[in-house]
Amino acid sequence: MWGIKLHHRAEISLSRQIFLSLKERILTGQMSQGEALPSTRELAKSLGVSRNTVCAAYDTLLTEGFLVSRQGAPTRVAQGLHIEHRQAFRTESLPTQRKKPLVWWDFKTGQPDLSHFPWQLWRQMLRQAAENLPADQLGYSGPKGYEPLCQEIARWLLRSRSMEVKAEDVFITAGATQALHLLTGLLYQEGQAFALESPSHPAIHTMAASKGYPLHWMPVDQQGADIGALTGKAISAVYVTPSHQFPLGGILPADRRAALIRLAVKNNFYIIEDDYDSEFRYSGSPVSPIYSMDCSQVVYVGTFSKTLFPALRLGFAVLPKALQAKWKHARTFTDVQNPILEQAALAEFLHKRKLDKHVRRMRQLYGEKRKLLLRSVKGAFGSSVHPWGDVSGLHLALQFPGREFGEQFVRDSRQAGIKAVPLARYCPSQTNHKDKLLLGYGHLSPGQILEGIKALRQLLEKTGLFSPA
Amino acid sequence: MWGIKLHHRAEISLSRQIFLSLKERILTGQMSQGEALPSTRELAKSLGVSRNTVCAAYDTLLTEGFLVSRQGAPTRVAQGLHIEHRQAFRTESLPTQRKKPLVWWDFKTGQPDLSHFPWQLWRQMLRQAAENLPADQLGYSGPKGYEPLCQEIARWLLRSRSMEVKAEDVFITAGATQALHLLTGLLYQEGQAFALESPSHPAIHTMAASKGYPLHWMPVDQQGADIGALTGKAISAVYVTPSHQFPLGGILPADRRAALIRLAVKNNFYIIEDDYDSEFRYSGSPVSPIYSMDCSQVVYVGTFSKTLFPALRLGFAVLPKALQAKWKHARTFTDVQNPILEQAALAEFLHKRKLDKHVRRMRQLYGEKRKLLLRSVKGAFGSSVHPWGDVSGLHLALQFPGREFGEQFVRDSRQAGIKAVPLARYCPSQTNHKDKLLLGYGHLSPGQILEGIKALRQLLEKTGLFSPA
Incomplete structure (x- = not known):
């Protein structure tokens, strides 16, 4: 029928x-x-x-x-x-997508070395967390985050950066990205600009622009952002990476920090301090944050994506009291809260000082990779090419004086199976950083670093962007 | 010194x-x-x-x-x-916050019974997921979500709702809240209204208003939203809960669904279909979604907060092709992606048909609670009080004809240690639902239900909102 x-x-x-x-x-x-x-x-x-x-x-x-x-x-x-x-x-079915050419040497940034993650130990923490979590934590527990984790993060900041923070000011997030998403939303004021470094991570530029801010770029030199560029501007928020400028690697000097704070207090804007990788400093102790100089106008943003692993989706913001109620409201109507289990596992991981140990180990490993990369660069390009930045982090900016890396280079490098981003991509169109390339190395093996630099040298020679002296 | x-x-x-x-x-x-x-x-x-x-x-x-x-x-x-x-x-320290009065009988909505969650089994899934997860899944894996989970969700929708969906159209989210946060952002068009049911969950109203939409309310009767209220309006999105209207409980009849789809096609707006609890229908099979009638203009939003537990923060949206690129962009700059571990554990949980079993068990349990609640209500208030809605879900709307529940009732009930929300709170100021109270019962024990209704009757009698015939 x-x-x-x-x-x-x-x-x-x-x-x-x-x-x-x-x-x-x-x-x-x-x-x-x-x-x-x-x-x-x-x-x-x-x-x-x-x-x-x-x-x-x-x-x-x-x-x-x-x-x-x-x-x-x-x-x-x-x-x-x-x-x-x-x-x-x-x-x-839909038409199948065009196949992307293979990338053999991928110098992308922000990628930790996952092969050395203590997975066994982490599983143990997860198991313990799952066993000890009280049943009421399976329900909605509010937008601030798991309280024991907030406390452990405050202690971790003290141990790792001599940074004094109260647990009540620590707000857990789904990575630093979410913190920046919420902050660019919260701090928006009609007609007031969002100030950011040129160059800076493209995500922050995209986020601020999508919220409707006019953008105000601060030029960056070897030491970090030029704070003087902010004078006389109507600004509602300034985004900086003072401990290790992304991507040029400078440490913002104390006098510029003080000037930034004075300006923020005078003109009543907030400073968003993104401390994305200062754990990985290979000489001396981590740089101390702006937050420690003055906490009234500073939002400090941290992440565990680099120290643990990106798919953990755990970060945090240390918020001034004046922003906390608004933040809670915004988070509630964004995604309510983080999942509970990873929070509990991380609290335990921190409590047992396992992160301290893991970071010490990875710092050594990354430091060795960095040395190897610098040696390879020197071997391939001699002393005509200058690495920028402080001895820290998981990436390096390389300056080729007199050269320009543009879209043609991107196409050529893609064909050659190399991913290395021209730094100018992270700047507005007017910039004096067109002579720089960005190389992320944290996730690469020693062999990949050696081979990758060799391949890069071949490509640059072939395309006329480098000629041996 | x-x-x-x-x-x-x-x-x-x-x-x-x-x-x-x-x-x-x-x-x-x-x-x-x-x-x-x-x-x-x-x-x-x-x-x-x-x-x-x-x-x-x-x-x-x-x-x-x-x-x-x-x-x-x-x-x-x-x-x-x-x-x-x-x-x-x-x-x-800051001044300590004022102590809130204790709530003894908490009829809040949207709370599953966590005491029956198969925690042991879930831990096993987590352990397996942690052991089997390939290392590259610890890195950034993109905004769409863990592919095996998308596939298992497509299969689950077929089993549980006879709903045919392709895994490629399933996008994982941090709960339904995040799906709605992203959608209200994506679908915004200057001057076009956001249409929603009156009453509806306050979160959706808050989200849409914060994005700048003019709001357009659709009155709700015993069967659901009055679609006719949309005729001739400039609208960019319509939010509906057709399987079990929140909070009045109606099932949107097929002719209204068809009318809604015809209007959406004609005026080119999207229908956001929030299917927040249709698993828990105590008679007959779950109501089939609007998405199954026509998928070109419908975004189907689902969650595991009610079937598993809220702090899992896992939900999903089934997206039309036209929205997928925009969605991926928005998600990338919101919080990148969900944590990986819970996604893998849930994929396994679904694959082994454990959710089917858990839902069957909970459906019986909630069904019994519902019967008990209805019996208690009848015992306490007789037949002058009418429960609204289909035999499903974790809450009930009670109508007290001729009465009005306002802010005075909220204060009185707080003093009496009872939380039961007047339905008018979920409506714009003009509404004919002032005579209704909302009772969530999913999380309550049988004893709490009996005691709570007794306490409610005492309160209503004392405040003149109920008099025995």
Whole structure:
């Protein structure tokens, strides 16, 4: 009847299959409005199923309003159900995407070395967290974050950066990205600019622009941002990476920090301090944050994506009191809170000082990779090429004086299987950083570093961007 | 010297303590710019520490620009560091918050019963997920979500709702809240309204209003939203809960669904279909979604907060192709992606059909609670009080004809230790739902339900909102 085909042993029950078939016929107009349906007995017989099966299908169609029934009259198709040009589930596939060329040497930035992550230990922490978590923590527990984790982060900041912070000011986030997403939203004021470093991570520029801010770029030199560029501007927030400028690597000197704070207090704007990798400083202790100089106007943003692993999605913001209520509101209506389990596991990991140990180990490893990279660069390009920045982090900016890296280089390098981003991509169009390339090395093996630099040298020679002296 | 006090065995090293003390004195102006520092030997002697310890502190101060040194001259304090009215870390506490009165009977909505969650089994899934996860999944894996989970969700939708969906259209989110946060952002068009049900969950209203939409309310009757209210309006998105209207409980009839789709196609707006709890239908099968009638204009939003637990923060959206690129961009700059571990554990949980079993079990449990609640209500208020909605979900709307629940009731109920929200709170000011109360019962024990209804009856009698016939 109506060509209904039933599949026994399918994932869907027989009555559900009958329901779907009838519904489909009604929506496509094959069964028209007012049309009477056969009795359940009749349909059951024709399909070779029990009457109960058909009754269940009819009941669902009645409940959802596809059918109407009146006492004593046959069940009929309801009014107004036909949809023209209906687009239901289609099985045809989309055209397959164009294949991207393979990347053999991938100097992308912000990638920690995951092969050395203490996965065994982390699993242990997860297990303990899962076993010890009280049942009420499975419910909604609020937008601030798991309180023991806030406390452990405050202690970690003291141990790792001599930074004094109260747990009550620590707000857990889904990575630094979420903190910046929330902050660019919270701090928006009509007509007031968002100031950021040129160059800086493209995400911050994208986020601020999408919120509607006019952008105000601060030029960056070897030491970091030029704070003087802010004088006399109407600004609602300034984004800086003072401990290790991304991507040029400078440490913002104390006098510029003090000038920034004085300006923020005077003009009542907030400083967003993104401390994305200062754990990995290979000489001396981590640089102390602006937050420690003055905490009234500073939001300090930290992440565990680099020290642990990116797919953990855990970061935090240390917030001035004046922003906390607004933040809680915004977070509640963004995604409510972080998942609980990773928070509890990280609290335990910090409590047992496992992060301290892991960071010490990785610092040594990354430091060795950095030395190797610098040696390879020197070997390949001699002393005509200058590395920028402090001895820290997971990436390096390389200056090739007199050269320019543009879109042609990007195409050529893609063809050669090399990913190395021209620094100018992270700047507005007017910039004096067109002579620099950005090389992330944290995730690369020693062999990949050696081979990659060799390949880069070949490419640059071939494309006329480097000629041996 | 300078009153520096060192603490042995503190969490911070001695050189770090010296660094902090000197920095503090420089910032507060106790040491003024240009002032010469004692030699490292001299300071080491006066503090009783090794000279290396002092050298390390001086090095950090030099690196960060607090000190300057010139060959042969003494090390001096740098220029421009003094910050007036500086606000550093303070130890005094904020005034403690006013204590909220205790809630004894909490009829809040959207709370699953966590005491019956198969925690043991979930831990096992987590362990397996942690053991089997390939290392590259610890890095950034993109904004769409863990692919095996997308596939399992497509299969789950087919099993649980006869809903045909392709895994490639499933996008994982941090709960339904995040899906709605992203969608209200993506679908915004200047001057076009956001349409929603009156009443509806306050979060959706807050989100849409914060994005700048004019709001357009659709009145809701026993069956759901009045789609006719949309005719002739400039609309960019319509939010509906067709399977179980929140909070009134109606099932949107097929003819209204068809009318909604016709309107969406004609006027080119999107329908956001929030299916927040249709698993818990206590009679017949779950209501089939609008998405199954026509998928071109419908975004289907689902969550595991009710079927598993809220602190899992996992939900999803099934997106039309036209929205997918924009969504990926928005998600990337919101929080990049979900944490990986829970995604992998849930994929396994679904693959092994454990959710099917858990939902079956909970459906029975919630169904019994619902019956008990209805019996208690009838016992306490007789037949003058009408429960609204379909036999499903974790909450109930109760109508007290001729009565009005306003802010005075909220204050009175708070004093009495009862939380039961007047439904009018979820509507714009003009509404005919002022005679209804909302009772969430999913999380309550049978004893709490019985006691809670008894307490509610006492309160209503005392405040004149109910008088026995």
